[in-house]
Amino acid sequence: MATIRNAALDGLRIAITGGTSGLGLALVRAAHRAGARVAFVARTAQAVQLVAREHAGSTGIVGDVALKDDIHPIALQVLGGLGGLDILVNNASSLGRVPLAPLADTECEELEAALAANVLGPFRLTRALLGALRASAGEGRGGVVLNISSDAAVTAYPGWGAYGASKAALRHLSAIWNAELAGERIQVLSVDPGDMDTPLHAAAVPDADRSELKPPAVAAAEILEWLCAHLPLGARTGIAA
Amino acid sequence: MALRAPASWGPHRHRRVIAARHAMQRPPGAKLLAIDGDGALHHHARHELVDLLEAGDLLVANDAATLPASLHGEHVRTGREIEVRLAQRRTLDPRDVHDFTVVVFGRGDFRTRTEDRELPPPLRIGDALALGPLRARVERIVMAPRLAAIRFAGTAAGIWAGLARHGRPIQYAHLDDALALWDVWTPIAAVPAAFEPPSAGFALDWRSLERLRARGVSFATLTHAAGISSTGDAALDACLPFDEPYRIPASTAEAIGTARARGGRIVAVGTTVVRALESAALGDGRVRPGPGLATQRIGPRTRLRVADAVLTGTHEPGTSHFELLRAFAADAILRRATRELDLRGYRTHEFGDFVFLQKECALAHFRMKGFSRAPRLWKQG
Numbered sequence: 001m002a003t004i005r006n007a008a009l010d011g012l013r014i015a016i017t018g019g020t021s022g023l024g025l026a027l028v029r030a031a032h033r034a035g036a037r038v039a040f041v042a043r044t045a046q047a048v049q050l051v052a053r054e055h056a057g058s059t060g061i062v063g064d065v066a067l068k069d070d071i072h073p074i075a076l077q078v079l080g081g082l083g084g085l086d087i088l089v090n091n092a093s094s095l096g097r098v099p100l101a102p103l104a105d106t107e108c109e110e111l112e113a114a115l116a117a118n119v120l121g122p123f124r125l126t127r128a129l130l131g132a133l134r135a136s137a138g139e140g141r142g143g144v145v146l147n148i149s150s151d152a153a154v155t156a157y158p159g160w161g162a163y164g165a166s167k168a169a170l171r172h173l174s175a176i177w178n179a180e181l182a183g184e185r186i187q188v189l190s191v192d193p194g195d196m197d198t199p200l201h202a203a204a205v206p207d208a209d210r211s212e213l214k215p216p217a218v219a220a221a222e223i224l225e226w227l228c229a230h231l232p233l234g235a236r237t238g239i240a241a
Numbered sequence: 242m243a244l245r246a247p248a249s250w251g252p253h254r255h256r257r258v259i260a261a262r263h264a265m266q267r268p269p270g271a272k273l274l275a276i277d278g279d280g281a282l283h284h285h286a287r288h289e290l291v292d293l294l295e296a297g298d299l300l301v302a303n304d305a306a307t308l309p310a311s312l313h314g315e316h317v318r319t320g321r322e323i324e325v326r327l328a329q330r331r332t333l334d335p336r337d338v339h340d341f342t343v344v345v346f347g348r349g350d351f352r353t354r355t356e357d358r359e360l361p362p363p364l365r366i367g368d369a370l371a372l373g374p375l376r377a378r379v380e381r382i383v384m385a386p387r388l389a390a391i392r393f394a395g396t397a398a399g400i401w402a403g404l405a406r407h408g409r410p411i412q413y414a415h416l417d418d419a420l421a422l423w424d425v426w427t428p429i430a431a432v433p434a435a436f437e438p439p440s441a442g443f444a445l446d447w448r449s450l451e452r453l454r455a456r457g458v459s460f461a462t463l464t465h466a467a468g469i470s471s472t473g474d475a476a477l478d479a480c481l482p483f484d485e486p487y488r489i490p491a492s493t494a495e496a497i498g499t500a501r502a503r504g505g506r507i508v509a510v511g512t513t514v515v516r517a518l519e520s521a522a523l524g525d526g527r528v529r530p531g532p533g534l535a536t537q538r539i540g541p542r543t544r545l546r547v548a549d550a551v552l553t554g555t556h557e558p559g560t561s562h563f564e565l566l567r568a569f570a571a572d573a574i575l576r577r578a579t580r581e582l583d584l585r586g587y588r589t590h591e592f593g594d595f596v597f598l599q600k601e602c603a604l605a606h607f608r609m610k611g612f613s614r615a616p617r618l619w620k621q622g
Contacts, residue, residue, distance in 0.1 A: 052398075059398055072422035073405035079306060080401040080433045083335035128423070130447075132431035135304050135462055139492050180447075183454050 008228040010035035012142055013082040017065050017125065018092030020047035022198030023148065026220035027089060032058055034224065039078045041065065041092065065092050065121030066113065075128035085132040086142025087227065090122035090170075093148065096162030098203045103161035111162045118166035122147055123173060130186070137185040140232045146223070147174045149190040160204070187230055193219040260415035261592040264424040266443035272587055272594040274555075278601055280574035282581055287595050290552065291449055296457030297505030299496055300552075303439035303513045304462040306430035309408025309422055310437075310469075313350075314372035319362040322348040325372060325391070326411055326436070328469045329483045333434050333532065336397045338404075340380070342483065344387050344472045351412030351419065355473035360386050373407030375400065387474055411437050411469065415590055434486075435467035440591040441511030441553050459500060461493040465513040465535070470562075470591075481561045484536045487517040494521075494530035497547065501526045506549040506599075512565045515539060515548045522546035541567035550599040555582050555589045570601045 014031050018024035019040025028040045032055045039059035042048050052060030059081035063070040078085060096114025097106050126145050137143025152160045153167035170190065177188040195201060197213035261268075271287035285293070294300065310327035329342035347359030363386065368379040370391065381390040393400045410425045427442030453460050465487035472478055497507060497518075507526075509515045520535040521528040528547055537543075538561070545568050556562040558579060566575060578596065587594040 059401075061402070072426070076306070076309070076405045076422065076433055077398075077401045079431065080335055080338070080404070081398055083333070084432055128426070131304055131306070131427070131429040134429060135431040135490070138462065139490050183451055184447075 007034065008231055009224065011037065012086045012231075013037045013039075013084055013136075014087040014089065015039045015041070015078045015082070015085055015129070016089040016091055017041045017121075019060075020044065020051045022200055023193055023196055023216045023219055023223075024089075024091040025051065026216035027091065027223065028055060028058065030217070030220040030224050036087075037082055039081050041074055041078075065090075065125055066094065066116040068120075068124065071121075071124045071128055074125065078129065079132055084135060085129055086136045087144045087146065088126060088129055088133065089146045089148065090125065091148045092121065093118050093163075093167075093200060095200065095204055096166065099206070100159040100163075100204055102159060106162050111165070114162040114166040115169070118163070119169045119173065122170060126177070126188070130181075133186050134184050137232070142231055143184070143186040144227065144230055145174070145177070145186070145188040146227055147171070147188065147190040149174075149192045151192050151194075153190075153192070163204075185232070189227075189230060191223055191226065193223060259586055259588045260590045261588040261594075262415060262417050264416055264418065264420050264592055266424075266427070266592065267446055268592075271444075272585070273597055274578060274582060274585075274587065274595070275597040276570060276574060276578050276599060278599045280570065280577070280601065282578060284585065285597075287444055288449070290444060290595075290597065291452045291456060291458070293597055294453065294456065294458045294508065295505070297459075297500065297503045298508055299459040299461060299500035299505055300453060300508045300510060301493065301497070301514050301518065302427075302429060302442050302445060302460070302462050302510035303435070303465045303467060303517070304427075304429045304431040304442075305435035305439055305464050305467055305513075306427075306433040307410055307422070307425040307435045307438045307467075308433050309404055309410055311409045311411045312372040312375065312404075312407060313409075314370060314375075316362050316364075317369040317371055318365070321362045323361050323370070324349070324358075325370060325377075326469060328388075328436055328472075329485070330434075330466060331486065333432065333464060333466060333486050333488050335401075338397050338400045339393050341391055341393075342383060343389055343391050344469065344474075344477070345389060346387070346473070351414055351416075354414040355471050358473050364389050373403065375403035375407060384477060384480075387472060388477055413591060416592070429462060431462070432464045434464055435513075436469050437467060438591060439465070439467040439511045439513050441514075441595070443592065444552065444595060445510065459496055459505075461490075461496040463487060463489045463493050463514065463517050465517040467511075467513040470560075482516070482535075482538075484534055485513070485516065486532065486534050487513075487520070488532045489517065489521055489528055489530045491530040494528050498527045507547055508550045508552060509548040510552050512539075512551065512553055512562050515545075515551055515565060515568075518547040519543070519545060538564070539568050540564040541572070543568040545569065545600060548600070550597065552595060552597050554591065554593050555587050555596055557589065566596075566598055569598045574601065 014036045019028045020042035041061045048060040061077045063074040094117035097110040133143045150167045152164035153171040174190040273285040273287040275283040312325045324346040326344045327341045345361040370377040376394045377391040410420045425438040466485045516535045
């Protein structure tokens with residue numbers, strides 16, 4: 001089922017942040033396998049080179065979405081490398097504070113770090129790429145922003161304050177943006193991939209039973225299948241409207 | 242062959258030109274001079290642009306994002322500092338980023354007016370240029386001493402990364418502060434292809450797109466590699482605009498056909514859009530979709546086949562942008578408009594005020610709201 005649906009991604013241009021580990025890496029792999037033209041962003045040059053080498057034809061971009069000055073250089077490389085953009089996945093996330101701590105023990109700077117990576121970064125990058133997404137939607141190809149959310153965005157888990165509050169903000173930002181951009185046929189969606197066996201989860205809950213956690217590859221396949229159901233009909237059938 | 246403005250324009254350097262000094266894309270007090278089809282002038286606030294359009298009209302904008310086309314570095318053979326400004330590329334293909342035509346300057350920065358900048362060291366074929374992380378070789382001297390063809394070394398991804406890291410937008414001496422990339426990307430910027438911003442697009446924010454939709458005005462985009470506005474060299478400037486690649490999406494070509502069929506006007510946002518549309522014109526008011534290369538010069542002798550109106554910045558007589566406006570209206574009208582812009586203190590250059598120029602005597606297109614002189618006749622006729 002998932003493989004048939006993913007044929008819809010063939011030739012589409014997709015950018016994924018946080019693309020060298022965890023869910024982001026799994027998304028890069030799955031989208032690349034499905035024939036998408038993939039650009040991915042991560043902070044470490046070495047990891048970016050490694051992942052780019054493993055995925056022939058992909059565009060690896062070194063940058064930190066939490067830094068304002070990195071956003072346009074990232075956007076330039078995404079749009080330059082792919083010649084436009086159909087789908088943006090804001091996946092890169094920061095816990096803000098490791099190990100997790102109650103809000104009362106969280107430094108302001110740690111909350112700021114979570115907001116920079118999880119709210120401001122996706123906001124800025126989406127804004128910089130919005131013209132390309134509008135053009136894509138106008139041509140019936142795509143025009144979808146997918147923001148990776150968490151159940152911590154809706155449930156008040158003690159200890160997850162910085163992360164949960166930032167993810168809640170991102171989720172609400174997505175919903176408002178989605179309502180505002182409906183006229184342009186741009187969709188801004190958020191999805192909760194569930195508890196996954198990723199480095200981020202390990203940092204948050206070091207003693208978790210990993211056998212109970214979802215492998216990121218499974219979550220990536222689910223997300224891409226769900227994403228394909230949201231693509232314009234033209235993109236899904238491979239015929240640009 | 243460059244067309245010169247008639248002598249009756251008078252000595253331009255004595256005109257009182259007010260340049261916009263701040264890189265604000267949509268300043269609150271921005272003005273818009275509307276020139277209707279029979280030459281009547283109307284002053285508006287720029288945000289009233291939407292009110293000048295009617296249901297059935299189609300607004301076409303250039304969605305090119307602006308490249309960080311200014312690269313400082315070293316001319317390796319002489320060890321001298323240079324600034325290289327990317328000025329032309331053959332295609333819009335994202336992988337075709339090795340070869341550029343460039344304008345080369347000597348030492349200095351944007352605080353010095355382009356025309357006062359130092360010359361580069363004499364360029365020779367084979368000269369190496371070290372531009373931050375990028376390496377390039379001079380392949381051809383197109384027009385000494387400034388214009389050359391260069392080739393970057395490395396992969397396309399490496400060149401994009403180098404431009405992103407080291408390149409800066411081409412700067413303007415009339416602005417107080419250096420421009421960052423976000424200053425020069427229009428809200429609809431999609432494909433990095435322009436060498437200087439397609440600045441008419443600064444007028445379009447997302448709210449105005451929403452208002453257009455609510456009014457029944459359609460909106461579409463094309464991508465055109467807007468070129469540099471000046472080279473600092475009169476002989477070179479006379480060659481502007483260079484040939485510029487563009488791409489018209491099928492959906493945009495279709496929207497033009499639909500608007501035409503409904504009797505709506507095609508309004509070009511910026512001179513680059515006029516150039517692309519007229520280059521792709523099929524002769525019956527429709528355009529050919531796909532990639533193309535705009536090679537023509539548009540001037541007083543051009544018969545416009547697609548564009549009914551243009552939204553543009555204010556342009557000074559004698560520039561290639563101004564020549565293009567002469568295809569839309571008679572010199573007498575443009576002369577009056579130029580005088581009016583001066584008198585009312587319209588600001589010029591990128592980030593300045595705007596002109597909405599309707600094609601003269603297009604009988605079917607007199608329906609602009611607020612233009613009371615002719616419309617009634619035509620609506621009934």
